Amino acid sequence: MSELYGRISEVLISGNIEEIKKLTQQALDGGTQAGEILGKGLLPGMDIVGQQFKACEMFIPEVLRSAKTMHAAMDILRPLLSESEMAGSGTLIIGTVEGDLHDIGKNLVAMMLEGAGFKVVNLGTDVKPQAFVEAAKEHKPNILGMSALLTTTMPKMGETINALKEAGIRDQIRVMAGGAPVTQDFVDEIGADAYGSNAAAAVEKAKAFVGR
Amino acid sequence: MRVNITDQRSPKFKVLSEDQIEMIYWAALEVLERTGGRVFHDEALDLFRQSDAVVTDGNRVRIPASMVERALKDYPGKITLARRDGKRTLHLEKDEVNFGTGSDCPFIYDRKTGQRRRYTFNDVAEAARIVDYLPKFDFFMSHGLVSDVPNPRTYDRHQFLAMVSNTTKPLILTSVDGEGLKDLYEMACLIRGSEEEFRINPLFIIYIEPSSPLNHTKDAVEKLLFSAEKGIPAIYTPCPSAGATAPATIAGMLVQDLAETFLGLVLSNLKKPGMPLIIGGVQTIMDMMTSTYSYGAPELALASAASTDISKWLGLPMFSTGGCSDSKTVDEQAAIEATLSLFTAMLSGASLIHDVGYLDSGLNGSLEMLVLCDEIIAMVKHIGRGVRVDEDSLALEVINRVGPGGQFLSEDHTLEHYRRDFWFPKLMDRSNVETWVAGGKKTLKERVEEKMNHILETHHPTPIDGTVMREMKKIIEKADKKAS
Numbered sequence: 279m280s281e282l283y284g285r286i287s288e289v290l291i292s293g294n295i296e297e298i299k300k301l302t303q304q305a306l307d308g309g310t311q312a313g314e315i316l317g318k319g320l321l322p323g324m325d326i327v328g329q330q331f332k333a334c335e336m337f338i339p340e341v342l343r344s345a346k347t348m349h350a351a352m353d354i355l356r357p358l359l360s361e362s363e364m365a366g367s368g369t370l371i372i373g374t375v376e377g378d379l380h381d382i383g384k385n386l387v388a389m390m391l392e393g394a395g396f397k398v399v400n401l402g403t404d405v406k407p408q409a410f411v412e413a414a415k416e417h418k419p420n421i422l423g424m425s426a427l428l429t430t431t432m433p434k435m436g437e438t439i440n441a442l443k444e445a446g447i448r449d450q451i452r453v454m455a456g457g458a459p460v461t462q463d464f465v466d467e468i469g470a471d472a473y474g475s476n477a478a479a480a481v482e483k484a485k486a487f488v489g490r
Numbered sequence: 491m492r493v494n495i496t497d498q499r500s501p502k503f504k505v506l507s508e509d510q511i512e513m514i515y516w517a518a519l520e521v522l523e524r525t526g527g528r529v530f531h532d533e534a535l536d537l538f539r540q541s542d543a544v545v546t547d548g549n550r551v552r553i554p555a556s557m558v559e560r561a562l563k564d565y566p567g568k569i570t571l572a573r574r575d576g577k578r579t580l581h582l583e584k585d586e587v588n589f590g591t592g593s594d595c596p597f598i599y600d601r602k603t604g605q606r607r608r609y610t611f612n613d614v615a616e617a618a619r620i621v622d623y624l625p626k627f628d629f630f631m632s633h634g635l636v637s638d639v640p641n642p643r644t645y646d647r648h649q650f651l652a653m654v655s656n657t658t659k660p661l662i663l664t665s666v667d668g669e670g671l672k673d674l675y676e677m678a679c680l681i682r683g684s685e686e687e688f689r690i691n692p693l694f695i696i697y698i699e700p701s702s703p704l705n706h707t708k709d710a711v712e713k714l715l716f717s718a719e720k721g722i723p724a725i726y727t728p729c730p731s732a733g734a735t736a737p738a739t740i741a742g743m744l745v746q747d748l749a750e751t752f753l754g755l756v757l758s759n760l761k762k763p764g765m766p767l768i769i770g771g772v773q774t775i776m777d778m779m780t781s782t783y784s785y786g787a788p789e790l791a792l793a794s795a796a797s798t799d800i801s802k803w804l805g806l807p808m809f810s811t812g813g814c815s816d817s818k819t820v821d822e823q824a825a826i827e828a829t830l831s832l833f834t835a836m837l838s839g840a841s842l843i844h845d846v847g848y849l850d851s852g853l854n855g856s857l858e859m860l861v862l863c864d865e866i867i868a869m870v871k872h873i874g875r876g877v878r879v880d881e882d883s884l885a886l887e888v889i890n891r892v893g894p895g896g897q898f899l900s901e902d903h904t905l906e907h908y909r910r911d912f913w914f915p916k917l918m919d920r921s922n923v924e925t926w927v928a929g930g931k932k933t934l935k936e937r938v939e940e941k942m943n944h945i946l947e948t949h950h951p952t953p954i955d956g957t958v959m960r961e962m963k964k965i966i967e968k969a970d971k972k973a974s
Contacts (some may be wrong), residue, residue: 337778339733379530379701382734386781429596429635430642430666458853459596476781 282308286315286351287323291330293343295350298300302351312358316367320351321395328394331478338386338477347392352395361375365399368488371413372423373401375434383457384425387477394481407434407441414447420488423480424470426457436468453486456480500876503546505796505839511803514741518748519555526552527704527753531711537760551753561759567805569723569766569841571629571660572691574681575952580629580660582768582807585839589832589867589872590629591621592814592845593664593697595855598634609634609855611652616946617847618656620859620860623949626867631662631697631844633855641973647671652678654693655959658951661694662844668712673969675722677962681954685720695723695768695842700750702728702735711757718758718765725809725842726754727771731783732793734776740793744800747771768842769801770794770809777816785851786816786827794831795838802839810835812844813863820858820893820935823848828859829866836870858935861942865917866929872913883907917941 282305289297327344330336336344356364372388374381381403388398399417401409410482414422418479424435424441435455455465456474465473472487474480506514527542529535529551539545544552580588617633636649646665653661654677665671671904674694682688696711700706710726717724728750730736736743751769757763774790776783784790794810802809812835816821828846835843846867847860877883888903889945898904917937919926919931926932932940954962 334779338776338781339778379705379707382731382776383781386734429594430645433642479710 282310282367283315283319283322286319287326290320290344290347290351291327291352292325293340295347298347298351299354302354306317306354306358309424312355313360313363315351316355316359316363316395320348320355321367324348324393324395328478328481341393342386342389345389350391350394352392363448367395367397368421368490369397369399369417369419370421370423370484371399371401371410371417371419372425373405373410373426374403374427374437375431376404376406377412377434378426378428379403380427380457381425383427383477384423387423387425387456387474387480390477390481394485396484407438411441411447412440413446414442414451415445419451420481421452421454421484422476423454423484425455426460429459432457432459432464435464435470439469454480491541497879499878500874500888501837503795503834503839504799505757505792506799508803510741514744514748514800517741517745517806518752519558521704521745521749522553522558522752523555524713525704525749526550527700527706527750529706529711529753529757530708531706531715533715533837534711534757536707537757541760544580553753553756555591557756557768561752561756561763562804562806564763565755565767566764566807567807567873569692569768569807571695571723572693573660574654574658574693574954576691578691582841584802584805587836587840587843587871588628589813589843589846590627590659590662591617591631591633591860592811592848592852592855593631593633593662594635595633595848595853596635596637597850597854598856599854602772606854608637609636611636611648611760613857614649614652614857615656617855617857617860618653619949619951620857620942620945622951623945624860624864626864626871627659627846627860629660629662629844630657632664633847633860636659640970644670644966644969644973647673647677647969650674651962651966654678654681654956656951660692662697662842663694664697664715668716669708669969671713671722673965675716675720677965678784680958680961687723692723692766695725695766697725698727698754699933700726700728700754702730702750703746704750706750706753706757709877712759713717714754715761721762721765723766723768724758725768725770726751726758727769727809729732729772729783731774731776732789733778734781739893740773740789740796743773743793744797747773748800768807770797770811770840770842772811772845773797774811782816782851784816785811785814785848786823786831788830791834794840795834798835798840800840801841807841808839809842809844810838810840811845812843813859813866814848814852815859816851818850818854820849820856820862820938824859825862825934828863829870832863832866833870833873836867836874839866854968858938858942861938862917862934865915868916868919869913878911889934 453470454472462473472483569582572578621627621630639645732743773793812831813828815824815827849856
């Protein structure tokens with residue numbers, strides 16, 4: 279069994295989508311629970327990817343290839359996972375704030391979070407505060423992430439947090455913010471819970487928020 | 491008398507052959523026909539719909555090649571800007587190089603505390619004064635982003651005031667949106683005296699940036715349309731990052747970059763033909779280790795030079811990049827990265843080489859770096875002067891007179907020529923070690939700081955006329971009130 283999990287990790291790290299689909303199906307056909315495959319095969323594999331990235335042994339395109347591979351496996355597992363198993367890996371909504379169309383950083387964070395096993399709802403760009411609130415009500419995420427590149431749109435981050443307060447759901451979600459002009463000081467000012475200085479940092483903080 | 495001579499008056503440098511340039515050009519036209527771009531502006535979409543362009547899916551615009559080729563004929567290959575006092579000093583013509591700062595860096599290191607903090611009005615004023623003094627800077631872009639303003643949505647008007655009051659050099663401005671540009675234009679026309687005077691002697695170029703890949707935001711488009719209407723020189727260029735918001739290959743990035751600019755070119759042509767338009771951009775890679783948009787990467791230097799080759803072939807002025815760094819401090823890395831990009835940009839013949847003085851991948855607008863780069867630009871330009879070969883410089887008479895074992899130091903020929911042809915360092919130290927030690931063993935960084943402080947203490951540009959100042963401030967107050 280651990281041989282299979284080891285193989286799954288290997289395939290995840292080398293980013294072979296066809297192989298991972300075969301192995302995942304093989305494991306399920308062999309009677310292994312979806313939750314076990316996720317917890318003992320996929321997530322540890324992505325942890326190693328994360329470690330290799332930190333140690334400068336893997337670069338972003340390879341990490342994303344592994345994340346895509348993870349995604350392919352999750353597509354097979356998701357309908358079979360229990361509610362608690364899904365919730366355990368964490369749900370996150372993310373978007374670029376109103377007035378801003380820049381999204382490469384935000385998309386990188388989203389892809390790496392998916393790679394780390396999170397369910398990510400990407401709201402896109404130019405997301406009004408109210409749209410964040412509606413999405414939060416609909417998806418009930420653990421975390422809400424906001425991104426901005428333009429200093430002229432940074433005030434929308436504070437407005438979004440106020441909108442969450444007004445909707446009465448602020449304390450049900452952890453709020454993270456990032457983007458080139460954003461700093462820890464600014465994040466403290468607006469009352470967000472964490473600052474992600476880059477994608478890897480954002481993933482670490484998100485994992486910490488869901489107790490991983 | 492020798493006849494049939496061709497002089498090469500400066501080193502020649504080319505990255506792309508004509509065939510390669512053409513391939514990139516045709517590919518850009520292919521992108522516009524096949525993939526197009528998204529345009530988030532109603533009037534622009536109407537203009538496209540009324541033309542031969544194809545608008546689908548609400549705002550997806552595809553443009554036939556013939557529209558681009560026809561439009562290109564209408565754009566000037568020569569744009570000239572004048573200083574605040576009216577002197578025409580900034581010539582954008584093929585292979586005429588000009589250097590200047592970049593815009594809107596959010597952070598600076600506080601000179602007293604060393605702390606990294608947000609840029610203020612006063613910081614931009616200081617940057618302007620330094621650039622006003624430094625001889626190798628031809629234009630000024632704000633360098634920093636004025637953050638101590640009543641409302642972030644009117645920061646551009648305050649920033650313009652900080653800039654135009656503290657330097658007389660021609661400017662490149664950013665604006666929040668069309669409203670912002672209108673106010674900046676109104677203020678500049680007060681300085682020029684009239685819209686006509688501004689049109690013939692523009693004081694500023696407006697910087698406008700579409701969002702790679704292939705998105706043209708409402709704010710960008712409204713600025714472009716207003717510029718077309720008034721004949722305000724505009725830069726309509728993206729900041730692609732290869733591997734992230736553009737293809738990972740330089741050629742692919744340049745193809746997409748051109749397609750983005752060409753959409754703006756066609757659009758402004760539909761609004762009103764003939765506006766002064768500048769192409770190019772900040773063309774570099776996303777660093778795949780750190781996800782940083784890299785200002786120090788050699789790819790930036792290479793891609794900018796290739797892009798300049800294309801601009802010259804198209805007959806349009808080029809907005810290039812150089813003198814910038816990913817280093818967090820003014821150190822060896824900063825000096826190396828800045829020098830590489832300044833050198834290639836100069837050799838490539840780019841009209842506007844901007845972002846000089848950028849640190850921390852464009853997040854920090856360093857005043858010390860401005861002073862250092864002035865020296866680097868001087869050295870680099872000196873190489874650009876080339877080698878003069880004529881009777882006088884071949885020096886046969888003086889060689890014969892000095893003869894074997896003689897010396898040239900006391901010759902008239904040396905006296906005359908060293909003054910004209912040698913470069914005189916202001917910051918680079920060539921003294922012997924004893925002198926250097928006696929002088930306090932100063933490092934380059936220390937010498938740079940000394941010079942920067944000296945400039946700040948002693949240099950003050952001509953102030954603006956009081957009436958004009960009052961009128962400009964009224965425009966700013968009005969904008970602030972409206973925004974709140």
